Amino acid sequence: MEKPVFTGKFTQQEPIPEAAIEAAVRVMRSGRLHRYNLLPGEEGEVSALEREFAAYTGARYALAVASGGYAMGCALRALGVGPGDRVLSNGFTLAPVPGAIASVGAEPVFVETTESLTIDLDDLAVKAASSGAKVLLLSHMRGHICDMERLVQVAAAHGLQVVEDCAHTMGAAWKGVPSGRHGIIGCYSTQTYKHMNSGEGGLLVSDDADVMARAIMLSGSYMLYGRHSVGPSVDRYENVKYVTPNVSGRMDHLRAAILRPQLADLPAQIARWNALYRTVEEGLRNTPGLKVIERPPQETIVGSSIQVLLPGWAPDRVRALVAGCARRGVELKWFGAEEPVAFTSRYDSWRYAPPQRLPRTDAILAGLIDMRLPLTFSEANARLIAEIIRDEVRAAA
């Protein structure tokens, strides 16, 4: 019998919702694309997005910016991180995270990874003490959230300020607290492959008035900071307005217009992602040689991608599995390959940082398989994908 083949596209997004297209056209017809180009009394799409995103996350303040990477760099600058400072971060994360640290002249110090793909809190405590770092840029890589109560305790014990990278956890939560709300600043991305799609874009939330005043100045507010209705009161800018550089990274009305209807749809989209995720997870559970990553009950997930472990597999066997799945239309990414491909660069690929050894992370990445779950897939697609992976794992045995 012919082996079934999957014909969907792992990089194909859903179209932008019609309401968002209409809002975008309205903005273009107005010609007012710059966030501060407003008529008297007009709120503008960017401020409206900030208001709605602050309400969604329960934050006091929100700022929309040019990208997720920009949001992280801006967050670090707003906390006063500068040249030569050390910043702790996950050994397993995406290139823009150490890139944001390097963008302010600081040095990433990478922390080990657990089998749950989260930051190793014991290693964090050790490295917080040994590095002298004052800031942790915590990446919820691929949506996996660590024990946030323990993380907050470790951070407090070592005087660490926590910036959360929520590129993959927009809409996720730990014990009901939205991701991005445990640290001093939460950073989000609205790049095409994340949970809302404006091509490029980012958001930053905080309850801290002084930090947010600096972030708003940094983002390129000129002396128009008073127009930030979702920012601190104007007196908070008195001490920062002459000493904070303008590092332009604003969002424009066009992208905000595209995002607002998507934010309204986000809870429904999350339910659809999770249905795909749980279908693949169920289909792969109890596959000999393959380990599903069990999600803790405290975590509210957004299953926009799924990861599995192949513990102890030799590289040739992993390569055979990836190739076998690819022949049947299932695109797996392997974080253990010698040379990084597309998005799979690792801490040892980021050679602008001082060389570091993370043996536990190495062992996990050697068998880490990653797969996107775009919403253009149906649950029947998800069942077929799991069946193909199961078959090919058996064949690679």
Ligand SMILES: *Cc1c(COP(=O)(O)O)cnc(C)c1O
């Ligand atoms: C995408 C991503 C970012 C950065 O987002 P951009 O908007 O592309 O700059 C940060 N962290 C993680 C884990 C990401 O996947």
